[in-house]
Structure formats: structure tokens, C-alpha cells
Amino acid sequence: MLVLVQRAYIPGCPEAAEMWPLSVPAIAAIAARGLTFERSITLLVGENGSGKSTVVEALAEAYGLDARGGRAGRKYGNARPKTKLGELLRVETTAVGARMRSGPRSKNKGYFLRAETAFGFMEAVRGMQGYWADDTSTMSHGEGFLTVLDAMFDGPGFYVLDEPEAALSFTSCLRLVALMDHLAGLGGQVVCATHSPLLAATPGAEIVELGDHGYRRVKWDELQLVDQWRRFFADPSFYF
Numbered sequence: 001m002l003v004l005v006q007r008a009y010i011p012g013c014p015e016a017a018e019m020w021p022l023s024v025p026a027i028a029a030i031a032a033r034g035l036t037f038e039r040s041i042t043l044l045v046g047e048n049g050s051g052k053s054t055v056v057e058a059l060a061e062a063y064g065l066d067a068r069g070g071r072a073g074r075k076y077g078n079a080r081p082k083t084k085l086g087e088l089l090r091v092e093t094t095a096v097g098a099r100m101r102s103g104p105r106s107k108n109k110g111y112f113l114r115a116e117t118a119f120g121f122m123e124a125v126r127g128m129q130g131y132w133a134d135d136t137s138t139m140s141h142g143e144g145f146l147t148v149l150d151a152m153f154d155g156p157g158f159y160v161l162d163e164p165e166a167a168l169s170f171t172s173c174l175r176l177v178a179l180m181d182h183l184a185g186l187g188g189q190v191v192c193a194t195h196s197p198l199l200a201a202t203p204g205a206e207i208v209e210l211g212d213h214g215y216r217r218v219k220w221d222e223l224q225l226v227d228q229w230r231r232f233f234a235d236p237s238f239y240f
Contacts, residue, residue, distance in 0.1 A: 002040055004097030004158050004189045008059055009034035010088045021085045024051040029214030030089075037191070039206040040184035044193040045225055046210035052193035053114075053162050054085055055210075059191060060112035060160040061086030064101065096187075100156070109157025109188075113148060113164055146172060153179055156187035165196040173198045180205075197226050 010031040021027045026046070029035075035055075044052040060066075061082050093101060100109070146168075153159055165173055173196060180190045180202055194200060200207055201220050209218045220226060232239055 002094075002096065002156075002184075002187045002189070003037050004093055004100060004156075005037055005059075005063060005091045005191075006094050006097075007034050007036045007092040008055075008062065009090055009092065011090055021051065021054050024049075024054065025212050026051040026210035026215045027054065027085065030055070035208070035215065037189070037206075039204065040188065041180050041190045041202055041205035042192070043200050043202065043205050043207050044191065044210060045195070045200050045207060045223055050210040052210050054083070056160050056162050056191060056193045057112075057114065058083055058085035058089040059091065060114075062089045062091045063110065063158055063160075065110050065112040065158070065160060097158070097189075100158075109155055110159060111148075111153060111157070112160045112162075114162040146175070149176065149179055153183060153188075154186075155183075157183075157189075159183060159188060159190045161190070161192040161194075163193055163195060165194055165199055170198065177202045195225065197223070197229050200225065 008030065022031055044055060046052045149164075164176060168176060177199060180192070181204070183190055184204065192199060197220075200223060207218050207220060207223065208215050209223060211224075
């Protein structure tokens, strides 16, 4: 399995490590020992506040993807400053990843899909060169997401997603699983933060669970998320 980014890390010993976001256990663990990527697809799973969205956002910034959500090789017209973690985080690429990042912008493929800003961004870039022509304002949120996925997630590149299931149905999540698997087969790398047990079950993916323990690599059926859903489906009334 090909990877373009093999490690994310924070060089040196940052000051005020007790301050957010370095106070978040998972991010403190990354500051202490870095985070390696050994497979083409990595799923970051954890509760709200565990740091997964903060990590994927900073990872996208460190690689050079559009900070508001967008493709490689272009900065958003109203680009905001980097996040606190984005200023600190660095990525170590493989030889293939280094060639892609240093090559022509047209060859530097990648995309950062963040649910938080996706819909405003879709309208801002619609019709621009290198994006899609379809009018996403006439679509449902899920259809808009799928339009972006179909148009921008193609070929070798570095693709980062932050909770894409927010707009997707069960069937559409299955479609995303198939797309991530397809990208991996083409030589792409995907890092996805998710609450979805369906996306976490993507074949061949590495699962990293974030929490009070920091972070750890686990199997799908070892996830706290999966255990909670199993218990809920067994007896919903217990939770209510």
C-alpha cells in the first residue's frame, strides 16, 4: 500500500504545552512521539473533543491543502491564518510524496473536505477551473458532497476528510467506502476523521482511536464506537 505522508510530528518542545490544543491527550501524544501512517487509508475515530478534527485540519494545512477545505495547489481567496496546531505540525513525506508536493501544481493532487465549511466553499468555487460546474445549491447536502467527491477525489494524491458522513446516507457512505478503496488502489492516500462505524469498517484501513489515553491503533470490533452501537441496537430503550 502506497503512502505519500508517512509521519506527522511537532518538532522541538513547544512552550505552554498545557494550553489547547496541546493539552488534548491525543495531540499531546502526537507532540511526544508523532503519528505514523502505514496504510493508504487511515480512519481517526473518537468522541467529540478527542481532537480528531483538529488533527485532520492541521494535517491538511501542513501538507498544503486549502485551509478552508479545497484542493492542493490553490489558496482560498479569503484564506484565514493557520490554526494553532497547523502552525506547529509538520509532515514527513515519502519520496513519491515529496515529488508530488514539489512538482507542478496541476500534478499536486489532493483535497480537504471539511463538513464545517463545505457548502459555502462549494458555491464559492463552482465553475472555477479545476473544480465542478454543477450548481450544488440546487442539490441536497448529500448530493453536493457526492458531487465534490466524484469531481475532486480522483487519482494519486493526498485526500483529507473531516466527518464526511454528516451529509451522507447509509448508501452514500457505502459509496464513499468504495471511493476510498478505489483511491488507495490508484496510489492515493486518505486520512478521514469519522464518527461512523460504517466508514471505520473500510477494508484494509488502519484505525486510530483518539481519547483520554492519547491515541492507539485498534481493530474495528475493538472500537468503543462499535461497542456502543451494538449495545444500542440490541436494546435502544436502555439508552432512553
